[in-house]
Each structure stands twice: as C-alpha cells, then as structure tokens.
Amino acid sequence: MTNSIQDQVVVITGGSSGLGEATARLLAKQGAKVVLGARRDDKLKAICADIKETGGEAIYVKTDVTSLDDVKTLVDTAVQTFGKLDVIINNAGLMSIAPLHELKVDEWNRMIDINIKGVLNGIAAALPVFEEQENGHFINISSVAGIKVFSPGGTVYSGTKFAVRAITEGLRHEVGGKIRTTSIEPGAVDSELKYGSSHKESSDYVVDFYQQAIPADSVARAVAYAISQPKDVDINEIVLRPTVQEF
Ligand SMILES: NC(=O)C1=CN([C@@H]2O[C@H](COP(=O)(O)OP(=O)(O)OC[C@H]3O[C@@H](n4cnc5c(N)ncnc54)[C@H](OP(=O)(O)O)[C@@H]3O)[C@@H](O)[C@H]2O)C=CC1
Ligand SMILES: O=CCS(=O)(=O)O
Numbered sequence: 001m002t003n004s005i006q007d008q009v010v011v012i013t014g015g016s017s018g019l020g021e022a023t024a025r026l027l028a029k030q031g032a033k034v035v036l037g038a039r040r041d042d043k044l045k046a047i048c049a050d051i052k053e054t055g056g057e058a059i060y061v062k063t064d065v066t067s068l069d070d071v072k073t074l075v076d077t078a079v080q081t082f083g084k085l086d087v088i089i090n091n092a093g094l095m096s097i098a099p100l101h102e103l104k105v106d107e108w109n110r111m112i113d114i115n116i117k118g119v120l121n122g123i124a125a126a127l128p129v130f131e132e133q134e135n136g137h138f139i140n141i142s143s144v145a146g147i148k149v150f151s152p153g154g155t156v157y158s159g160t161k162f163a164v165r166a167i168t169e170g171l172r173h174e175v176g177g178k179i180r181t182t183s184i185e186p187g188a189v190d191s192e193l194k195y196g197s198s199h200k201e202s203s204d205y206v207v208d209f210y211q212q213a214i215p216a217d218s219v220a221r222a223v224a225y226a227i228s229q230p231k232d233v234d235i236n237e238i239v240l241r242p243t244v245q246e247f
Helices: 018-029 041-053 068-082 105-133 155-175 200-212 217-227
Strands: 009-013 033-038 057-062 087-090 136-141 179-186 237-240
Touching: 009 018, 009 068, 009 105, 018 033, 018 041, 018 057, 018 217, 033 041, 033 068, 041 057, 057 068, 068 105, 087 105, 105 136, 105 155, 105 179, 136 155, 136 217, 155 179, 179 217, 217 237
Parallel strands: 009 033, 009 087, 033 057, 087 136, 136 179, 179 237
Antiparallel strands: none
16 A cells, blocks of 8 residues: 655755654655755765665765755756655754854854755755646755744854745745645754754753753654645644743
8 A cells, every 4th residue: 555655755955864864764664765965975875775774765965955056966866866856855954052242153154054045955956846847845944943032042043943934934925836835843852953062051051951852753753744745735834842842
C-alpha cells in the first residue's frame, strides 16, 4: 500500500544534523526520495548510507545555502536524478545568541546570510521548477523566536526567524494558487543548534535552557503531517514546543 509521502522527492537543506537529519530519516522511511544539502559532506554521506541500508532512497550534494549556485545545483540534482521536485525544506540555520552591545557583527551577518538569504536562495532555486510543474511545496523552518522576540540575546536570531515567517506568508500570497507553503515554528528541540553562540554567558544560558528540549523527530513528524495532506490542503503554519516550555 502506498501513502502520500511515498515517492515524493524532497530536498532538505541542513540535512547533516538535527531537524534536517531527523526529517530525512523519517520521510525516507515513509518512502520519500530525499536529497540532502549541507556543508559537512562526510556527515551527509554517512546519513545517506544509513538510509539506503534500510531500503530508503537518499542522495546528497555538498551545499552552502549562502550560495545561490550551490542551492540551484542541489535542486537541479534532485530533478535530474528523480525527474521532479515535490518539496523543498529550507531548514539550514544558525542561532548565535548574545546581547546587541557585544557587537557580534560577524555572527549577525552569518545568521542573516544563512537563515534569511539561505531561505531566499531555496525559493529562487525551487520556484521555477514548481511553476513549471504547476505544483510544489515550500516548507520553511522559522521558530517560536519568529513569533515572540527572544531577548536579550536572541534579537538578531529572532529577526531572522520573523523574516522567514513573513517571507513564507508573502510567498503564499504570491504563489499559493498551485504551490503549498508551510512555516514551522518549533521551540527548543535537541540538536547542535544550542552550540552556535560564541558569547560564553549566553551560550551557557542556552545550553541550560535546552535541557527541556524535545527530540528532533517531533519536528520531522510535523513536516510529514504537512506533506501528507491532500494536495488541496495547505498547512500554512505549525507551532510546536516542549510542553514545559513557557517562551
Ligand atoms: N533546535 C531548535 O530548538 C530549533 C531549531 N530551529 C531551526 O531549525 C533549523 C535546523 O536547526 P537544528 O537542526 O536545530 O540545528 P543544527 O545545528 O543541528 O543543524 C543546522 C543545520 O544547518 C546546516 N547549515 C548551517 N549553515 C549552513 C550553510 N551555510 N549552508 C548549508 N547548511 C548549513 C548545518 O549543516 P553543516 O554545518 O554541515 O553545513 C546543519 O545541518 C534552523 O533553521 C533552526 O534555526 C527552529 C526552532 C527551534
Ligand atoms: O529557535 C529556537 C527555539 S527557542 O530556543 O527560541 O525556543
């Protein structure tokens, strides 16, 4: 028996760890053909080998989402290999927490480049394919910090995640007739994300805060839910957090 995820071709940026990896594993188990992009190709290679060992289909392309050419190559590889693209999950991200007065300008720029421009690059790469096919699904990973400003410390990170929500909603207005758009806003989820801050006090705070984190598989299940709806049902937003998380 087939399910609605069976044979879907799904590109996932940031597939080398955390939410992206968990989503790749779950979707592949449900029959999707997953195409993973990230910078650490050794990790991608190992994850794809694991998926294939258990009967799934997975390929990877070393990708830096800040490069439009890289993201185009990722999408082109998916289409060339599997003949179509059903879903792109713009997931790659960085969370560097520090009060603004610390002037971690390089980290602000990295977050803007990865979290916002990376998502835009995913849209630029996949939109022409989706328009040509007259269907497709963008899933962009925002955050609860894209609903409420996580400050002090998370001001710029929150700014990037508010941007992801705004871009996803604008995208829905512009292409929503045929193409589905989903913004997912998770709270604390266990992954490598909590280690992205160079400011010691903030980093200690985040690592402590993440003691309440839930497994990355919880986001993977939300993604699978959005994808598996009938094509005339567009799940536009999903917010999920640990039951005990206040923020
Ligand atoms: N964990 C959480 O609590 C939450 C996470 N999110 C969001 O979920 C997304 C995934 O994060 P999560 O899994 O938690 O964190 P991880 O740090 O575990 O994963 C981040 C992923 O992004 C990739 N990445 C980072 N920079 C780039 C880049 N320039 N080009 C390509 N890939 C890149 C990393 O791969 P590599 O280093 O190999 O390039 C890695 O695969 C992020 O957007 C994050 O903001 C949202 C809410 C909560
Ligand atoms: O994006 C991160 C989720 S939280 O740390 O703000 O809950």
